[in-house]
Amino acid sequence: MSKLIEPRTLKGFRDFLPATMIPRERLMETARRVYRSFGFAPIDTPALEYTEILLGKGGAETDKQMFRFEDSGGRDVAMRFDLTVPLARFVAQHAGTLGLPFKRYHIATVWRGENTQRGRYREFMQCDFDTIGTRSIAADIETTLVIHELFLAIGFTDFAIHVNNRKVLTGLLERLQLADKSTLVLRALDKLAKIGAAKVNEELASTTGATTEQAAAILEFATLAGTNDEIVAGVAKAVAGSALGEEGVADLRSLLAACAAAGVPDARLKLDVSIARGLDYYTGTIFETFLTHLPSIGSVCSGGRYDNLAGLYTKQELPGIGASLGLDRLLAAMEELAMLPKAATPAEALVTYFDAERLHDYLRLAALVRSDGIGVEVYPEPKKLGQQLKYADGRGFRVALIAGSNELSAGECQVKDLRTGGSETVPLADVPSAIKRVLSAG
């Protein structure tokens, strides 16, 4: 006899059991629904691309994280590590037929060969949406509103979209004559919340060679606090004189005003001048979204504006703005926050196989219920009723339909609410509406 192969999965790659796949699919459906409601259209692209396509913008870091190999035809290929770079290639290739502005959403798996941690996997799903081909601040505003709507639709009320604008940072650095060090400064600032002002100060001095005055100015800027209005005022003062900086301030003002007018409460949209995003390609508005009750898991939805998305692939200048929901990270957070239902079945109702002679009646009953849009399963064996109810309860069914020959010969069926334990007996034709009553009750 041959030796068994140990069943196992790769580091950072996971199986999804029904109990996690059900809420995962629900999240995707929610994201799709919200994106569509704002007019974003779905697209898809290949998981595998020519390495030169993906390598373009990222630099050494993404290079190291990519799953890259030679295919059997000798091509140098790699698996996509985000959905933005494939989008850039996609619009460069299809802008002609798509027309601009182009709004798309893309829900797909991406791969990064980095070290794993809670909420950080090597294979994970992103839910991106982007608006390509417009510089209008209206797109920035809409992006913010989509993120806000998305989290509400998922079921969160305690979250904060941190917003900033690269132009104000760049403006400040221009004034301080540190513009050429912007990436290093941004990296240091990004850590502010984590390591504190003193450490950031040290890092600024050591990596950028900033003088004490320069570092102090940057930190004073980054630690501006108060209401959004107060921070905007502080920022305006700090960048005064820099055309770019003043532009950024104006953008932030428009964004904040429009979102407030659209009903986004101040608590959920925070101007946070310390967020910077490591990625170089952002040029304007930038976002990071944090969960109030689990900030340690990091940003669960991030994005921003870029001036020229596809410059590597086309001469046509394509500005755009978008954001990415980290579905798997969010799911890990929801799991930890006990926000996920434990149901292991996607169906609401179970028809018990009570009387061995009545299978046809049960199948007919199930079809009737199903035709009303309710998920229903018929238990496959005429086992003891107690066991069938235990199965129904364990799997997370909400309703059990019980009918022995007594009920069936009277043309009736018992509809049992598995949460309360109560039940009512109704004519067969009324079973769907009785189930709906139970479902809407809780």
Next chain:
RNA sequence: GUGGCUGUAGCUCAGUUGGUUAGAGCGCCAGAUUGUGAUUCUGGAAGUCGGGGGUUCAAGUCCCCUCAGCCACCCCA
């Protein structure tokens, strides 16, 4: 990729200075209860002690390697 912590039944964990057939609770299966699930009682199944190698008369316990998870750095969803 670098460093640290962890790894015993499906789950949560116990396991004494290395010493006979590795335990508990919960869960699971069956019965008490041939028309009603989260109670009670009875019985039962289930463990390559993450994997491999080494030290030893003897390893779940010590050492090395490896795999995986978590934490920090890095970066990011």
